[in-house]
Amino acid sequence: MTRYRDIAEQLVGEIAGLPAGTRIEGEYEIAARFGVGRAAARAALQELERRMLVRRVQGLGTFTSRRIDYRISPAEAPSWSRMVRASGAVPRTVVRSCSVVPMPAEVAALLKMPEGVPCHRLHRRSFTDDVPAAYGTEWVPVSVVPELAQALRSFDSLDVILRGSTGALPRRAWTRASMAPIDPEVAAELGSRTGDPAWLVESLNDDAGSGRLLCFTQRWMRADAVRVLLETGPPPG
Missing domain, CATH: 3.40.1410.10 (Chorismate lyase-like)
Structure with missing residues (x-):
């Protein structure tokens, strides 16, 4: 399993109990916390997006999602x-x-x-x-x-x-x-x-x-x- 997927799995557990619409860490914060480059942080967030667990809103940030x-x-x-x-x-x-x-x-x-x-x-x-x-x-x-x-x-x-x-x-x-x-x-x-x-x-x-x-x-x-x-x-x- 690649690093970004490890990060994504950890984030899934962290956001599981958060209310919908809660703002979570962005690429910079995730990269700094996990000691990876922005590309890996971006890929982790994209994985959460693919699962429809978060919504990335340009100019505002990334939020926990509830369809x-x-x-x-x-x-x-x-x-x-x-x-x-x-x-x-x-x-x-x-x-x-x-x-x-x-x-x-x-x-x-x-x-x-x-x-x-x-x-x-x-x-x-x-x-x-x-x-x-x-x-x-x-x-x-x-x-x-x-x-x-x-x-x-x-x-x-x-x-x-x-x-x-x-x-x-x-x-x-x-x-x-x-x-x-x-x-x-x-x-x-x-x-x-x-x-x-x-x-x-x-x-x-x-x-x-x-x-x-x-x-x-x-x-x-x-x-x-x-x-x-x-x-x-x-x-x-």
């Missing part, structure tokens, strides 16, 4: 915060921008609205246990929530806003999940490297009561932070 289960199911509301809490982690979402723009043709086709009608374009970064985990774009017609920017000052959950302002019961009318390499913009938001694989979950949401289309969302999720579970039928039993 949440992000369940896509007819029985589950399309809510990031609810899903994170149900998995035992702590959610937090930060609005990066919210502006009213003409609805693009591809989004208008999905929402069955005329191209160019006013639409909120919302960019948000989401965290699990205070570590970046997801980043996405949400398109909400102004006719659905006229004062979305104001509502976001009080609530960080779009699901809560839609329920409160429209009385709707949001559900997924259509969802597509795929894994693809991320571009530089998304990588910067997630603290990842450009080209790292991540989940892309696209969802068209409507009101379970009326069928009215409410929004279209595109969310990138770090694969080392989220395990996407797709359930297409009713629970067994």
